[in-house]
Amino acid sequence: MVQLDTFDLKLLAALQDDGRLTNQQLADLIGLSASQCSRRRMRLEEEKVISGYHADLAGEVLGFELIAFIQITLATHSPDNAKKFRELVGRVDAIQEAYSLTGDADYLLKAVLRNLKSLSDIVNNVLMPHQSVAHVRSSIVLDKLKERAKLPLSTIQK
């Protein structure tokens, strides 16, 4: 864990909101000179507190109409089986996120898809037939209440 002061936290919060903010804009926002913001930003990038910058694309506009969460139970929990499943997850582009979890399912996947047929394809032709997989349960996203995860930096004590 890195030592951060109030300026760092403000800077992180600002860049979390808008990743293309210039050092000048940051300077105005947090009350520091632009060069200082530049230096701090570089330090935070160097220290991997900022792990990267990404453009956020509108999935719907690009034709990805569907988001699905898919719960997976593995056939066995052998290292070999786990490895094969991870390779599968890595290969399938529609799977955006994948986590192993405590609880009844072993894995939770988030997939973005063009339509119901693509979901059916993934579930029935990719996941189900795979030797590592025992059970698949998918849920379709009806509504997004909150997205674009921001860390609650305000809860960090200086």
Next chain:
Amino acid sequence: MVQLDTFDLKLLAALQDDGRLTNQQLADLIGLSASQCSRRRMRLEEEKVISGYHADLAGEVLGFELIAFIQITLATHSPDNAKKFRELVGRVDAIQEAYSLTGDADYLLKAVLRNLKSLSDIVNNVLMPHQSVAHVRSSIVLDKLKERAKLPLSTIQK
């Protein structure tokens, strides 16, 4: 749905990977002049194909040790109840993402937390006691196989 050519898709893919790419760098990557990249980028921002840019922060480095998925079943499905639940979700900063879903649970929440006590707090003191909520089931993330959701732009036909 917007009309995009190969250059647009390359540009989007590049910015999805690195949101701070300069127009010059984009120009080199996709084989267009910098001024053209600037114009196209502005158009894509204007059309909301690019919905924003965000710095990605390393949660662990900042002391968020825990990610949890929380499944919620509402007490009743009255509009009033749903509204109250949405307000709750909006208020709680630890809840990064929230979706309403098909399937056995009504909502799926993703929360980032400092430790197990914070999770227990949210579940037992915030979610469970809320009048709209009937049932809460939480799962802790053991491992991230895939994160940093990128849209599979390669699957888009020009």
Next chain:
DNA sequence: ACTGAAACTTCTGACGT
């Protein structure tokens, strides 16, 4: 539609406080 050049803005390293 694209390129290239010109005017403007931003970045970043050296220096002084």
Next chain:
DNA sequence: ACGTCAGAAGTTTCAGT
């Protein structure tokens, strides 16, 4: 640790093809 300044780099508008 911070701000100022100046040269370098990047951005964007505009004319030209």
